Amino acid sequence: MSHLLSSQTETALMYDAVHLFAKALHDLDTSQQIDVRPLSCEAEDTWPHGYSLINYMKIVEMKGLTGVIKFDHQGFRSDFTLDIIELTRDGLQKAGTWNSSEGVNYTRSYGENQKQIVEILQNKTLIVTTILSAPYCMRKEASEKLTGNAQFEGYAIDLIHEISKILKFNYTFKLAPDGRYGSQNRETKEWDGMIRELLEQRADLAIADLTITYDREQVVDFTMPFMNLGISVLYRKPIKQPPNLFSFLSPLSLDVWIYMATAYLGVSVLLFILARFTPYEWHPTHTPDGEKMENIFSLANCLWFAIGSLMQQSCDFLPKAVSTRMVAGMWWFFTLIMISSYTANLAAFLTVERMDSPIESAEDLAKQTKIKYGALKGGSTAAFFRDSNFSTYQRMWSFMESARPSVFTSSNKEGEERVMRGKGSYAYLMESTTIEYVVERNCDLTQVGGMLDSKGYGIAMPPNSPYRTAISGAVLKLQEEGKLHILKTKWWKEKRGGGSCRDDTSKSSSTANELGLANVGGVFVVLMGGMGVACVIAVCEFVWKSRKVAVDERVSGALMFIKY
Incomplete structure (x- = not known):
């Protein structure tokens, strides 16, 4: 905002200054003889009456065009008032007053102030710094033939365009020279990236996936968040393993199979003993040697009876005594439950793809050392773990710092590629919105667990920028109109291969896979x-x-x- 002194005020100040000097010189001449002689600027000689003239001007008090003229003991003028004017579209207008004791006093309201700012923004060209980060800012496919703003596209590019249409300003994009977001060097206390561009007044705005953090907020101003997010884990989907030849054994654990075999043998032996003990299982038979008592429940027949019941098949002999029938009935009930459970679970095992991930959350990462994990070097995600007081995150930061080779990356793209190459041995910590963009285009990657924190992306500007309120209002208007959601859908799910993984997911969830020889070959x-x-x-x-x-x-x- 340009504040100027009016021409009348400048003339009055000049008049009062000359008048005061003339009066002081006249009074000094009347009190003593003033000699005028030439002096050299390179010599050490001074005019002997100079200090007397200055001291007289300090103690004098007179009435001038700008009010009472008097000075304090340091030689600064005190107790005077100046008008503050602004250059608006209607010309110069008085905006307030300034005096040495109370400072600035604006005579217009806050609403009028914001209105003036919006008027100043109109047709003004702002320098917008950013970095290449998909999908926020990307070069167009034919960008080598384009120059200026036309060579860029992305969410941030469209967002600034929508804000400029509301506030009617022009803009020019400028990439940060080092391609970094902005972090402070712990030793030199200097900032880099887009934050440095703002602090050194080489840019008016900074827009990208720039996280609003406490440290950044201390040196620059942020608008209200245009996107909310949190830290999550990017990991490779478990590779589908070929079915085991004996996968039909999977519905029951090894312990259950052992217990079933033990129960089978135990019931067969018990049935054999009870059949020998009870008199109702013995019946006479005629042989060449005469009549003889026989028991059909030999050990072999008992084993055959038990296995036939387990396989849901009939047998040509049945128990007659109450005791043996009780054993048979309990065994039939047992086999009914076990076979039903096995059949139901077998259907799920053979038709549903099972891909178990070794990690389900960030806590799982912290509990192990086999899978390495990292984040963007110098980014807000790394700063979150570095400054966290939570024991789990402190342990994770210590692991990341001590890991060799380094687990930190210079860009999110490098982190994505490292996860792919790792094949399950590396996980990458990054913002959830970027993970959403990545998994929409790479079907081999997925988000693991929920968000570790809650934060937002904002538009940064130099400290005490007068445009902050106006741009925040424009962002709020876009949010209320639903345009922020439209832009996210456009760049996350539609542009540049978005949504390529949704069809595979819906197909696998709605239909069961047919069984191949590999699934039932064990039978x-x-x-x-x-x-x-x-x-x-x-x-x-x-x-x-x-x-x-x-x-x-x-x-x-x-x-x-x-x-x-």
């Missing part, structure tokens, strides 16, 4: 294995029976084979 292996074992047992049975018959009838095994 075929078990079947073939069982057939092979059965063949081996049959050969063994034949050899055993042949030897026994040969011994009884005293004939060779070969003749026995011909007889049969």
